[in-house]
Amino acid sequence: MKSCLIDTIFLSDKRKNLLLLLLEGPQTSDDIKDKLNVNWGAMIPQIKKLEEWDLITSKDRVYYLTDMGRAIANNSKQLLNILCVYENNQKYWATHDxxxxxxxxxxxxxxxxxxxxxxxxxxxxxxxxxxxxxxxxxxxxxxxxxxxxxxxxxxxxxxxxxxxxxxxxxxxxxxxxxxxxxxxxxxxxxxxxxxxxxxxxxxxxxxxxxxxxxxxxxxxxxxxxxxxxxxxxxxxxxxxxxxxxxxxxxxxxxxxxxxxxxxxxxxxxx
Structure with a gap:
């Protein structure tokens, strides 16, 4: 069964990190393995889930974000950055004006x-x-x-x-x-x-x-x-x-x- 989109993106570090990596530009399978330090066999099912949502596509083993995939990845990155800023010093931000x-x-x-x-x-x-x-x-x-x-x-x-x-x-x-x-x-x-x-x-x-x-x-x-x-x-x-x-x-x-x-x-x- 197809999982919901938010789960597809945020419940897997491999999927999330791949989307963020593809924001930098198209990546070959070797690029993905090296830059994310992952086993390619473990990445294949994660890629298939992102392809099911039409967030990424590929040609000749080069992977790209779709237009909607780029929009979602950009906004996901912004959210993750905010969460990082808040989480690292949560007590300060939560108790200050x-x-x-x-x-x-x-x-x-x-x-x-x-x-x-x-x-x-x-x-x-x-x-x-x-x-x-x-x-x-x-x-x-x-x-x-x-x-x-x-x-x-x-x-x-x-x-x-x-x-x-x-x-x-x-x-x-x-x-x-x-x-x-x-x-x-x-x-x-x-x-x-x-x-x-x-x-x-x-x-x-x-x-x-x-x-x-x-x-x-x-x-x-x-x-x-x-x-x-x-x-x-x-x-x-x-x-x-x-x-x-x-x-x-x-x-x-x-x-x-x-x-x-x-x-x-x-x-x-x-």
């Missing part, structure tokens, strides 16, 4: 790919997170939008700037007001002690309160996302992701959240 992420980006959150949860131990929760520093220090571009300010990251930003990083910093109004009152560089500090506003290659912006997230930082290498928990409480943990699709997703969220940002004039000109 996602309302500031636009629906179209939330639907594509699988583009973040494999994510890592960065968290500081209690003894270092007020220090610069070493995993954050390691992920960002070599960036040539960095855009950060933040609802908090941690002076311990100044050293990291100074190093990035010395290395030629193009830096954009956006702070909420209340955070920016505190920075002005406590951390503005007065022109007398040594270079490594420069605190704020006169960093070269740096653009500063302020945005109205109510960002709805703790921070998003996007570099040419990584996306770093911090969210308030479901009770709107600050959380020092971050989701870290990398890759081209992740970068595009992060840039779109960064652009969406920073639409109302207004540039702050400083002594350093472009």
């Amino acid at each position: 996602l309302s500031r992420i636009p629906t179209d980006l939330l639907d594509r959150i699988g583009e973040l790919g494999p994510c890592k949860l960065l968290e500081s131990d209690l003894a270092h929760v007020f220090d610069a997170n070493k995993d954050v520093v390691e992920a960002m220090i070599d960036a040539t571009f960095c855009g950060t939008l933040s609802n908090f300010f941690q002076p311990q990251y100044n050293k990291m930003y100074n190093t990035m700037i010395k290395n030629g990083c193009d830096l954009t910093l956006i702070y909420s109004q209340s955070v920016f007001d505190r920075i002005l009152s406590e951390y503005v560089y007065d022109g007398t500090a040594e270079l490594d002690d420069v605190k704020f506003l006169d960093w070269k290659n740096t653009k500063f912006y302020v945005i109205p309160d109510g960002l709805g997230i703790t921070e998003i930082s996007v570099t040419n290498n990584i996306v770093l996302l911090g969210l308030f928990d479901s009770d709107n409480r600050f959380d020092s943990r971050y989701i870290l992701s990398s890759g081209d699709r992740s970068h595009q997703w992060g840039m779109e969220l960064f652009a969406f959240l920073s639409k109302e940002a207004k540039r702050i004039e400083t002594n350093v000109k472009d």
Whole structure:
């Protein structure tokens, strides 16, 4: 008896992996064996089931997705990516406020790919997170939008700037007001002690309160996302992701959240 389509796709890793492989293009039987590391005899009945649903076809031992097979495989891949992102850090996503992420980006959150949860131990929760520093220090571009300010990251930003990083910093109004009152560089500090506003290659912006997230930082290498928990409480943990699709997703969220940002004039000109 012919099984239902969803069972055909998701109840067999061999069938699921074959559909995803064929998204890359036509594959010979040898390609399938090598790339999926399977025994060809074990693949034949799986291929027949996909052929029964007209998801794949073949010619001269070369296998292709049909038009409908490609549409289903593409959407299956998107679902699997979302499930991977959610499953790997389920407790974080389930207990944090996602309302500031636009629906179209939330639907594509699988583009973040494999994510890592960065968290500081209690003894270092007020220090610069070493995993954050390691992920960002070599960036040539960095855009950060933040609802908090941690002076311990100044050293990291100074190093990035010395290395030629193009830096954009956006702070909420209340955070920016505190920075002005406590951390503005007065022109007398040594270079490594420069605190704020006169960093070269740096653009500063302020945005109205109510960002709805703790921070998003996007570099040419990584996306770093911090969210308030479901009770709107600050959380020092971050989701870290990398890759081209992740970068595009992060840039779109960064652009969406920073639409109302207004540039702050400083002594350093472009």
